[in-house]
Amino acid sequence: xxxxxxxxxxxxxxxxxxxxxxxxxxxxxxxxxxxxxxxxxxxxxxxxxxxxxxxxxxxxxxxxxxxxxxxxxxxxxxxxxxxxxxxxxxxxxxxxxxxxxxxxxxxxxxxxxxxxxxxxxxxxxxxxxxxxxxxxxxxxxxxxxxxxxxxxxxxxxxxxxxxxxxxxxxxxxxxxxxxxxxxxxxxxxxxxxxxxxxxxxxxxxxxxxxxx
Amino acid sequence: xxxxxxxxxxxxxxxxxxxxxxxxxxxxxxxxxxxxxxxxxxxxxxxxxxxxxxxxxxxxxxxxxxxxxxxxxxxxxxxxxxxxxxxxxxxxxxxxxxxxxxxxxxxxxxxxxxxxxxxxxxxxxxxxxxxxxxxxxxxxxxxxxxxxxxxxxxxxxxxxxxxxxxxxxxxxxxxxxxxxxxxxxxxxxxxxxxxxxxxxxxxxxxxxxxxxxxxxxxxxxxxxxxxxxxxxxxxxxxxxxxxxxxxxxxxxxxxxxxxxxxxxxxxxxxxxxxxxxxxxxxxxxxxxxxxxxxxxxxxxxxxxxxxxxxxxxxxxxxxxxxxxxxxxxxxxxxxxxxxxxxxxxxxxxxxxxxxxxxxxxxxxxxxxxxxxxxxxxxxxxxxxxxxxxxxxxxxxxxxxxxxxxxxxxxxxxxxxxxxxxxxxxxxxxxxxxxxxxxxxxxxxxxxxxxxxxxxxxxxxxxxxxxxxxxxxxxxxxxxxxxxxxxxxxxxxxxxxxxxxxxxxxxxxxxxxxxxxxxxxxxxxxxxxxxxxxxxxxxxxxxxxxxxxxxxxxxxxxxxxxxxxxxxxxxxxxxxxxxxxxxxxxxxxxxxxxxxxxxxxxxxxxxxxxxxxxxxxxxxxxxxxxxxxxxxxxxxxxxxx
Numbered sequence: 001x002x003x004x005x006x007x008x009x010x011x012x013x014x015x016x017x018x019x020x021x022x023x024x025x026x027x028x029x030x031x032x033x034x035x036x037x038x039x040x041x042x043x044x045x046x047x048x049x050x051x052x053x054x055x056x057x058x059x060x061x062x063x064x065x066x067x068x069x070x071x072x073x074x075x076x077x078x079x080x081x082x083x084x085x086x087x088x089x090x091x092x093x094x095x096x097x098x099x100x101x102x103x104x105x106x107x108x109x110x111x112x113x114x115x116x117x118x119x120x121x122x123x124x125x126x127x128x129x130x131x132x133x134x135x136x137x138x139x140x141x142x143x144x145x146x147x148x149x150x151x152x153x154x155x156x157x158x159x160x161x162x163x164x165x166x167x168x169x170x171x172x173x174x175x176x177x178x179x180x181x182x183x184x185x186x187x188x189x190x191x192x193x194x195x196x197x198x199x200x201x202x203x204x205x206x207x208x209x210x211x212x
Numbered sequence: 213x214x215x216x217x218x219x220x221x222x223x224x225x226x227x228x229x230x231x232x233x234x235x236x237x238x239x240x241x242x243x244x245x246x247x248x249x250x251x252x253x254x255x256x257x258x259x260x261x262x263x264x265x266x267x268x269x270x271x272x273x274x275x276x277x278x279x280x281x282x283x284x285x286x287x288x289x290x291x292x293x294x295x296x297x298x299x300x301x302x303x304x305x306x307x308x309x310x311x312x313x314x315x316x317x318x319x320x321x322x323x324x325x326x327x328x329x330x331x332x333x334x335x336x337x338x339x340x341x342x343x344x345x346x347x348x349x350x351x352x353x354x355x356x357x358x359x360x361x362x363x364x365x366x367x368x369x370x371x372x373x374x375x376x377x378x379x380x381x382x383x384x385x386x387x388x389x390x391x392x393x394x395x396x397x398x399x400x401x402x403x404x405x406x407x408x409x410x411x412x413x414x415x416x417x418x419x420x421x422x423x424x425x426x427x428x429x430x431x432x433x434x435x436x437x438x439x440x441x442x443x444x445x446x447x448x449x450x451x452x453x454x455x456x457x458x459x460x461x462x463x464x465x466x467x468x469x470x471x472x473x474x475x476x477x478x479x480x481x482x483x484x485x486x487x488x489x490x491x492x493x494x495x496x497x498x499x500x501x502x503x504x505x506x507x508x509x510x511x512x513x514x515x516x517x518x519x520x521x522x523x524x525x526x527x528x529x530x531x532x533x534x535x536x537x538x539x540x541x542x543x544x545x546x547x548x549x550x551x552x553x554x555x556x557x558x559x560x561x562x563x564x565x566x567x568x569x570x571x572x573x574x575x576x577x578x579x580x581x582x583x584x585x586x587x588x589x590x591x592x593x594x595x596x597x598x599x600x601x602x603x604x605x606x607x608x609x610x611x612x613x614x615x616x617x618x619x620x621x622x623x624x625x626x627x628x629x630x631x632x633x634x635x636x637x638x639x640x641x642x643x644x645x646x647x648x649x650x651x652x653x654x655x656x657x658x659x660x661x662x663x664x665x666x667x668x669x670x671x672x673x674x675x676x677x678x679x680x681x682x683x684x685x686x687x688x689x690x691x692x693x694x695x696x697x698x699x700x701x702x703x704x705x706x707x708x709x710x711x712x713x714x715x716x717x718x719x720x721x722x723x724x725x726x727x728x729x730x731x732x733x734x735x736x737x738x739x740x741x742x743x744x745x746x747x748x749x750x751x752x753x754x755x756x757x758x759x760x761x762x763x764x765x766x767x768x769x770x771x772x773x774x775x776x777x778x779x780x781x782x783x784x785x786x787x788x789x790x791x792x793x794x795x796x797x798x799x800x801x802x803x804x805x806x807x808x809x810x811x812x813x814x815x816x817x818x819x820x821x822x823x824x825x826x827x828x829x830x831x832x833x834x835x836x837x838x839x840x841x842x843x844x845x846x847x848x849x850x851x852x
Contacts, residue, residue: 046535047690049730063729068535083729087692090726094695126702136688155530155688158513160698162688
C-alpha cells in the first residue's frame with residue numbers, strides 16, 4: 001500500500017493519498033471548500049479561483065487553488081480566512097455583471113454569492129458589460145473535449161475579449177446525441193435557457209463576423 | 213559544405229585557419245543591420261558600400277560587413293570603421309562614396325561623426341561616445357564585430373570554445389556546478405537562479421528532457437532579446453547546447469516571435485551552419501553528445517512568454533498558462549522535464565563556462581551578478597540598448613549613458629519591467645539597479661525595458677496604457693486577471709476622462725490585492741503593478757484628476773483646454789491653418805482665439821505655435837479665460 005501523506009486542514013489532521021489535490025483531501029475529510037469550475041470528471045483547470053485556500057509550508061503562506069494543488073507532507077491548509085473570504089467575494093462581484101440575466105443570477109452562482117456575501121451587481125454600472133450569462137468557467141468547453149471527446153465548443157479571443165463559441169457542424173452532431181450534460185454543467189443556466197435542444201445561437205461564425 | 217568537426221582540436225584548427233586569412237589591420241566598414249537600422253535603410257546602405265568599394269577598386273583593401281545591432285538605434289544607420297573604431301551616425305546610401313574615400317586615405321570624415329549634445333563636440337571613436345563609454349558590453353559587445361549570418365565570424369571571436377571546453381574537459385555536473393556557482397539569475401523577468409532551475413530539470417527522472425529558449429519578448433519598448441538573437445544567434449545557441457549537455461537534454465527549442473522575422477531568419481541560418489560544422493546534431497565535436505534544436509514561431513501572444521503557456525504553444529495547443537504547482541522543470545513539454553530560460557540568460561552561459569563563475573561573480577551586486585541589457589527608451593537624449601553591470605544606479609543609466617532628459621525637460625519617472633513592472637520616481641533614482649532593489653521599489657527588472665518619462669507624462673494615463681495593453685494580452689482564463697483588468701481599465705479610463713468617483717482609489721487597491729493573491733499566473737499577479745506603483749508615488753495626481761478634475765501633466769484630453777494668450781499672439785495664422793477642427797478664429801492681423809466648443813484638445817496649435825511667440829497655453833483644472841472681443845487687432849509692439 002502507498003504511504004499516505006499527512007497534512008492539516010483547518011486544524012484537522014488529514015491523511016491523503018500521494019498525488020491527491022488539497023480539494024480532494026478536504027472533501028474526503030468532510031471539509032467543504034467552495035468551487036465553481038471544478039468537475040469530478042475533468043482535469044483541474046484553476047480559472048475561477050473560488051476554491052482558493054491558504055497553504056503554509058516552511059512558515060511561508062501562499063494562496064493557491066486547492067483544485068490543483070497537490071498534497072504535501074506537513075502542509076498546513078486554511079480554507080476560510082478573511083483573506084480568502086475577500087477573494088471569493090470579489091471574484092463573484094467581478095464576474096457577476098456578465099453572469100446575470102435580467103439583473104439576477106441563478107443556479108450555483110446564486111448560491112455562492114449568497115454564501116459569500118457578494119453583491120453581484122456591485123460593479124454592474126462601472127463594468128457596463130453585456131450580460132452574457134456566462135462566466136467563462138470552461139466547463140462546457142472542457143466536458144465536451146475531455147469527456148464527450150469532440151471539441152465542438154471552444155474559447156475564442158484573448159483577455160477581456162474571451163468568449164465561448166460553438167462550431168456549428170460539430171456541435172450539431174454532438175448535441176444530437178443528447179445535451180443534458182451541457183445543461184447540467186453550466187453553472188449559470190445559460191446553455192439550458194438559450195438552446196432549443198439542437199442548436200446554439202453563438203457560433204464561431206458570429207464571432208468572426210463581429211456579432212459577439 | 214564544410215566537414216563536420218570531430219573534436220575540440222579541430223575547432224581550434226578551424227579557428228586558426230579563419231584568423232590566418234584575416235588581417236586585423238585591414239580596414240573593415242561595419243554596417244549595423246539590426247532591425248532598428250534596417251528601418252533606416254541599412255540594407256540599401258550596405259549595398260551602396262559594397263558597390264562603392266568595388267567602384268573605387270578597393271575590394272582587396274577594404275572589407276565591408278553587415279553586422280548585428282550596435283544598440284545606438286536612435287542614430288541609425290550606424291557605421292563603424294575598424295580597426296580604429298571610428299563611428300559614423302545617421303549614414304545614408306549617398307554617404308558611401310565619401311566614407312570609402314576617407315577609409316582608403318586613412319582619414320576621418322568629420323561631417324558624419326557623432327555630436328555630443330551636452331558639449332557640442334564631435335567624437336570620432338565609438339568608445340569615447342558617452343553612450344558607449346559607460347557601458348560594459350560583455351554579452352552584447354560581439355554584435356558589432358560579427359556578421360550574424362556567418363558562423364565563421366563567431367568562431368573567429370572564440371565562438372563555441374565554451375562548448376568545446378565543456379564537451380572535452382567537463383562533465384555535465386561540472387557545467388551545472390559552474391552555472392550554479394555563478395549565481396546567474398534569469399534575465400527574462402523573474403530573476404530565478406538559472407542553476408537551480410537546471411538542477412531541478414536534471415534531477416527529475418526521465419530519459420527525455422528539453423531545453424527551451426524564450427524569445428517571446430513582448431514588453432512595450434523592450435527589444436534586447438530580438439537584437440541579441442538576430443545579431444549574435446550563435447551565442448544563444450551555444451548557451452542552449454551547453455544547457456542541454458548539463459541537464460541531459462537532447463532536444464532544444466527556440467520559441468521566437470513571428471514578429472521578429474530577421475531573428476527567425478538568422479536563427480535558421482545559424483542552426484544550419486552549426487549543424488554543418490558538427491556543432492549541433494549527432495555526436496557534437498566527436499563527444500558522443502547529441503543535441504537537436506527546432507524553432508517554434510510564436511503567434512503574437514504576450515502571455516505565451518509565460519512558461520507553461522509557451523510550452524503549451526510548442527505542443528500545438530492554445531498558449532494559455534496552466535496550474536503550475538508542479539514546475540515545468542519537472543513536467544513541461546509533453547509532461548517531460550523542461551528547462552526554460554530567456555535569450556540573454558543563455559547568451560551569458562558560454563562566457564561563464566569560458567571565464568569561470570568567479571569572473572562572473574566579480575561583476576555586479578551581492579545577489580545580482582553579471583551585467584544586464586536594458587532598452588533605454590522614452591524621453592532621453594540617447595535611446596538604444598545598453599548593457600551595464602548590475603548595481604549601476606538608475607541616475608547613471610539615464611544621465612551618463614542616456615544623456616539626460618530630452619529637450620531639457622524635467623525627469624518624472626522611469627518605468628522598468630514592462631507591464632509587470634512599475635514606475636520609479638525621482639527620489640529613488642540613486643537606487644542601484646539589481647533584481648531585488650527594483651522589486652523593493654514596487655517595480656521589477658523584468659526583461660529589461662526602461663522607459664523614461666518627463667514632466668509632460670500623466671502617470672494615471674501611463675497606468676491606463678499598461679492596463680489597456682494587458683486587457684488584450686491576458687489570456688482571459690482566470691477571473692481575477694481578466695475581470696480585475698477590465699474593472700481597472702474602466703476605472704482608470706474614467707479617471708482620465710474626468711469621471712473618476714470618490715472611492716475609486718480604494719476599489720483599485722481592493723481589486724489589485726485580489727489580483728496579486730489569486731491570479732493563475734504571474735501575468736495576472738503582477739498586472740496591477742503599474743497601477744499600484746503610480747498610486748504609491750503619484751497619488752496626488754490621481755486625486756487631482758478625481759477631486760479637482762485636473763490633469764497635473766496637462767496631458768489627459770478631457771481635462772485639458774487650449775487657450776491663446778492674447779498678449780502673446782502675433783496673428784501669424786499658423787495655428788489657425790493647422791487646426792483640424794476649425795476651432796481657431798481670427799485672421800490676418802487679428803488676435804486668434806480658440807472656440808472651446810469646437811476644440812478637440814488635440815494639441816496641434818500648441819505644437820505649431822512658433823517658440824518665439826509661445827502663445828498657446830494648456831489649462832487644466834481652471835476655467836478658460838474668455839476670448840478677446842471679436843476683431844481685436846494685434847498691437848505689434850516690437851515693430852513700433
